[in-house]
Amino acid sequence: MQAYNLTHLKELESEAIYVIREVASQFENPVLLFSGGKDSIVCAHLAKKAFFPAKIPFSLMHVDTGHNFPETIEFRDKFVKELGVNLIVASVQDSIDQGKVAEEKGYSASRNGLQTVTLLEGIETNKFDAAMGGARRDEEKARAKERFFSHRDEFGQWDPKNQRPELWNIFNGMKNYGENFRVFPISNWTEMDVWQYILAEKIELPSLYFSHQRDCFIRDGVVMYATDVIERRDSEKVEKMQVRFRTIGDMTCTGAVFSDADSLEKIIEEVAATRTTERGTRSDDKRSEAAMEDRKKQGYF
Amino acid sequence: METNSYLDMELLRFSTAGSVDDGKSTLIGRLLYDSKSIFEDQYEAIEATSKKKGDEHVNLALLTDGLRSEREQGITIDVAYRYFATPKRKFIIADTPGHIQYTRNMVTGASTSNLSIILIDARKGIIEQTHRHTFIASLLGIPHVVFCINKMDLVDYSEEVFSKIKKEVESFATKLDVKDIHFIPISALKGDNVVNKSDNMDWYRGGTLMYLLENIHIGSDYNLIDCRFPVQYVIRPQSDKYHDYRGYAGRIAGGIFKPGDEVAVLPSGFTSKIKSIDTLDGPLEKAFAPMSVTMTLEDEIDISRGDMIVRVNNQPKVSQDIELMICWMNEKDLQLNGKYALKHTSSDARCVIKEIRYKVDIRTLHRIEDDKQIRMNEIARISIRTTKPLFFDNYKRNRSTGSLILIDEATNETVGAGMIID
Structure with missing residues (x-):
């Protein structure tokens, strides 16, 4: 350059x-x-x-x-x-x-x-x-x-x-x-x-962005955190899953993704390879087009 | 994509212009799709919509038609920004509408672009919109213009059709000030010469559109000669550690600044030397357009927002009487002798429209001198007088210090885009 x-x-x-x-x-x-x-x-x-x-x-x-x-x-x-x-x-x-x-x-x-x-x-x-x-x-x-x-x-x-x-x-x-x-x-x-900027500037982030174990369940193809504030159906089974969050919002509408990415470098690799949008995990956008x-x-x- | 290579990429901003049905949205969809910048969920969404509408192909145009009213009408009505990256460059697309009542959006999209893609329907050839778009690209000083002759699949990929249109555009463009022109025959729908080289046009020896976007030289698109630093904000920390600190924050509008440089401050004319150029990451040895920095000076001078720091031996024009080309963007006509608020770099002023010299017929480029009513989407040469002196350069020399906007004081709407001549 x-x-x-x-x-x-x-x-x-x-x-x-x-x-x-x-x-x-x-x-x-x-x-x-x-x-x-x-x-x-x-x-x-x-x-x-x-x-x-x-x-x-x-x-x-x-x-x-x-x-x-x-x-x-x-x-x-x-x-x-x-x-x-x-x-x-x-x-x-x-x-x-x-x-x-x-x-x-x-x-x-x-x-x-x-x-x-x-x-x-x-x-x-x-x-x-x-x-x-x-x-x-x-x-x-x-x-x-x-x-x-x-x-x-x-x-x-x-x-x-x-x-x-x-x-x-x-x-x-x-x-x-x-x-x-x-x-x-x-x-x-x-x-x-x-993500590149966060890496370059060494900016600290909440731990939610990095891979961790969490009690989750799956609803409409989205991995949700099994928190008390979401009412679950009987069929929605809670399991420990290895996940991270791509966006962080309200717990009721923020889905997790399965991921082993526990460092910024790995997250960047994952983002580069990923084939769905960030907000694809947000159920609030899906209510209508x-x-x-x-x-x-x-x-x- | 390699982590490291990503840190070494350039940014290219381009705008796209075309008339309704020229296939502009399809072209952008194609660029995104073939460069694998479309995500599965986005693709699935438009696939489902296309099916619902009974379209034969997956309609890539749906990717960029953002607002519901547009989806209903099937046309783009506002500037939409799109992003994609290849290992070489990151691209920002200003997707601008082509039909007549929204020319203001095209000017908006063009104002920050390094490059403009103008689409021409191969079946129709040059139409009024082509003239308008080319003229706007030239007026807004876009350094590179690429004419994409689209829908080549519908004219049997004919070299003759392509050459005829190319010749017509060239004869029109010689009257304009466009530095760097390219022509590419494409089919956005079928993907010919967009990202992948076409098998249907052996006669075309040039590169694909993507090749051009990735390789065109943009290193000299910023003015690095005339040092201009409009003061945007004064930084006074009021802390024990930085008790006497006075920093002048702004984005460099031209040239290269270094500590030790002799500078003059406008409008006062006082001179001093640059003491330091500060950032959170540490002091800099040099700073250049378009960096955002904070400068300190050796001497205590009263400087505030709207002032400009320049080199002593290379100063902008300073005047209250300014000649400019204006693109009118409001439903209410430009008022001769009317007063408007004005924004130029970090400076706020008011002005009065002193004279409307002529209007430009964008079809013929002729001057119209007998009709001085300037309506929305029209372009005119005017002269204004401002309430205080502006520090400016010719727009062709510096797009930042040479541009201004006019604001209606009653509605606060931005009503005019001005390019300074003198």
Whole structure:
């Protein structure tokens, strides 16, 4: 490689840092949404780079479904402490207790969809005018059309037909009172880019991503963790399985994959060889072909 | 893919343009499918949909037709970004719609591209859209343009048809400023010359589209001559360890900066030397476009967002009166004497439209001087006056310091994309 040529990872890093700094400059009260998953960990890492040697000038917000893996919460608290940033927890349990949302019932009950209400409320009560997140365009068809700076109306809704054109690297964050933006600094990264970057930067991750033994059962071809928060049918037998998670979300809708990959190198080999998408293990996307688009219009991340 | 080789890949951004039914989505589907960038579950989903609709083949176009309304109408209506990688390069595709009312999206997709693929239906040859797309590629300074003559299978893979279209495009393109042009006969549906070399066109000696994408030289697509550092954010740690630290954060828009370089700060004109170029990974000996870094200077100068650090002996133009080409992107026409908010590098200003000089007829490239009503998707040369001086270069010299956007102050919508001439 020539002396004045960036590798693609360095170019993506530079782009993301630029976007994060632009958010800090254009908005009064931005926040970084943090799920404890690898994408939001990478975003927080990039934010650290963007403002070094100063601290990250905004808070992190976690929308906690109450059905998170205990490993995620443990990791989150340690991570936030080391970073020295403020953490805000918006709780879905609170929204349920206050009667703002109703818990789903039955075998496929999940709190994933309820997150939207809690997220929007978290944005509103804290008066955040921009919420950054680790969504990537390669994840899902509807996300492929997101801008870096995605305008939301006062109801937090996304209008895919009325998106602002985004030219060069000039981001238009102008808005009226009460409106806000979602910003996606790693829009242009793929799952592979994220893993390579984690390896190159030696970024720490929750243990869930690495191969381990776990009590699981199989539902509709997806390996699910046998936790109390998922109601099981009699036919769904629990067994110890050697698994890891490709994405980390709510326990009720995050499936595991069979894997022996216990190091970043092995995960990367596995990702390179794998033939299904990351979100293929997410039952929330499978409800209908336009599932993601519908949730996004309502304000889902 | 080897773990190590992945760390040594380049990034190529390209956009695709074509009219409705030119097979653009099919071409992208084909690139993804033949380069094995499609996952089984994605393939199964489109296979099932194709069957349901009664399509003969698995419709690869379904991979890129993202939004439900598009699936219903069967056309792409917005810029969709796609990603794939080969051992040599990572690719970002801006898949842009071709029909007339969405030209603004094409300009958007083109604005960050190194390369543009323009699709031509072999049966139809050059149509108005081809002119429009080529002109936009040229206007937006895309360094490389590849014309894919598609649906060759429907014209019996005829060399004659290909050569005729090629000649027509060449005669049109000579009037434009496109540096690097290529022509490839393909069939996106059948896969000829997309990733795999076609057995049906022995007369074509050139490489496949994928070969071109992997090998075209993109090393000189960034300006590494004129040093431009728009200050994006000022870093003041307010900690004991970095008590007096003042760092200027930004993304280098041009040139190569090194500690010790004599620099001038605009608009104040004060000069100083670069003390350090800092990153979390340690100080750098040099930094160049498009890196995001933080600089410190030897002297304490009052610098804020919107200022620009440049080399003393190579400075951009500084002016409040600016000539530019504008692509209009809003349903409300451009207003002569109208006032707009403006964004240029890290600088925010306002401007007034002083003059509409002419409109460009994108079919003939003629100047239209008697109709100065600038509507959505039209391109015009205008002059503006800004509320404060901008520090800029000609767009052809630097796509970053030469570009700006206009914003409607009432709706906050981005309404115009400007390319600075002077």
